[in-house]
Amino acid sequence: MRVNGYELTYCSNIHPGETWLAVFANLQRYLPAIKQEVSPAAPFGIGLRLSNQASIELAETEGALAELQRWLQARDCYVFTLNGFPYGEFHDQAVKDRVHVPDWGSAERLDYTRRLFALLAALLPDGAEGGISTSPLSYKYWHNESQANELKQQASLQLAEVAAYLHELGRESGKDLHLDIEPEPDGLLENTYDVIDYYRNWLIPVGGRHLQSQYQMTPETAERCLRDRIRLCYDICHFAVVHEAPRETLSCLEEAGIRIGKVQISAALKARLENDVEQNQRMKTLLQPFAESVYLHQVVARDTAGAKTAWPDLADALESLQSGGPAREEEWRTHFHVPVFLAEYGSLASTQQDIIDTLDYLREKRLCRHLEVETYTWNVLPQDLQMNVKDAIVRELNWVRQRLPKHEKNLKSDQ
Structure with a gap:
């Protein structure tokens, strides 16, 4: 939904489903009911997640894309962003580090991303801006330093191909399209330093030379193409886990000329550990x-x-408490997307304040248009935090919407 010039939605990776039929069934089940509650009289935009399998089926099944377009139009809905990070299975089985397969060193990741953009270009309303979030290149524990550099080299060449593809696709369609790299804890890109280093020492020089030699771009045009088409997905939870403050991170990225394509609104799990064996066991x-x-x-x-x-996983961190815990008081932040509308629950807490700080910063500097709530963990949350999925989505969207007017000046709401 459009709120104060922003596109606000939730990511459909909340709903299990790897085939197109399963994805479409979930859209039909949830979307009209959610729209009725949060945007009954105005168009409602969707953050769509398509696995590789679902994207192939939607693209190649006769009549499937046209059917989706008709269905969306009849319900006053539209698609403006896609989640292109998880390529394969994402629910109901062990995903763990396999979420990074295939990484940006592979042709499969490039093919999948191009296919998603072809679909997005067909679904995106005329004159609209569209983005797709993608993986942080790879999983860092898969590579030594030499291998990581080889991966960054190959990824830069493939991302340059995406940029060239989007440059041409945008020229043909008149639509502003961008790919948004999503840093994540233990990703090859996981923090501000990693991102700036990658742009400065890999993407711009390596990708730029590729665009100059293969597409006859000038150095200036090549750099502009890369910066415009390859942006960042700022997942608030991910940066909170590595203890990076939104204002510092966003200002550093802006200073480095790295554009934000999408902000994923998410909260991490937070806990206080002390030098106290009994307290830490509790x-x-x-x-x-x-x-x-x-x-x-x-x-x-x-x-x-x-x-x-x-620690690479919470189970590993909890094992460290067997020896009694930290020598100093510690704050643990865990990559577990918890409800954005909760600051505390019992003795545990969330990084909700980082969401508020991000929205505060967006009041001052309009870095992007796309805001996407991404709490995909409802079916694995502890029982006392679970709730009806439709009601949870509505509550999260309303929580964010109620704060957006406070963080926007001189912009009239579209609703």
Whole structure:
């Protein structure tokens, strides 16, 4: 829905489904009911997640895309952003680090992304801006330093191909299209430093030379093409987990000339650990239900001196408490998307304040148009946090919408 000049939606990766029939069935089940509650009298935009399989079926099944277009038009809905990060299965089985397969060193990732953009260009309303979020190149534990550099080299060449494709697609369609890299804890790109280093030392020089040699662009045009078409998806939870403050991160990215294509509104799990064996055992009991088997839940602890300790999964972090816990008081932040409308629940908390700080920053600097709530963990949350999925989505969208007017000046709401 359009609120104060923003496109606000939720990501449909909340709903299980890897085939197009399953995805469409979920849209039919949930979307009209959600729209009726949050945007009954105005168009409602969708953040659509398509697996590789679903994208092939939608693109190649005769009449499928036309049927979707008719269905959307009849219900006053439209698609403006896609989630192109998870390529394969994303629910009901162990995903863990496989969420990064295939990575940006592979032709499969390039083919999948191009296919998604062809679909988005067909679905996007005339004159609208469209974006697709994608993986942070790869999973860092798969590579030593030499291998990581080889991957960055190959990824830069493939992302340059995406940029050239979007440049031409935009010229043909008149639509502003961009790919949004999504940094994540333990991704090859996981923090501000990684992102700026990658743009400065890999994407712009390597991708730029490729565009100059293969597409006869000038150096200036090649750099502009890369910066316009390859942007960043700022997932608030992900940056919160690595203890990066929104204002610092966003201002550094802006100074480096890195554009934000989409802000994913999400909150991480937060807990306080002390140098107290009994207290830490109680905290371990509270955290244990979040150590589930489907997704990676990376943990980054920071102590009172500012030193950080990281674990690849919550189960690994909890094992460290067997020895009694930290020598200093620590704040643990866990990559587990918890409801954005909760700041605290019992002795646990969330990084909700980072969402509020991000919206505060967007009041001052309009970095992007696309805002997408992404709490995809409803079916694996501890029982006391679970609720009806439709009601949860509505509550999250309303929570964000109620704060957007406070963070926008001189813009009239579209509703």
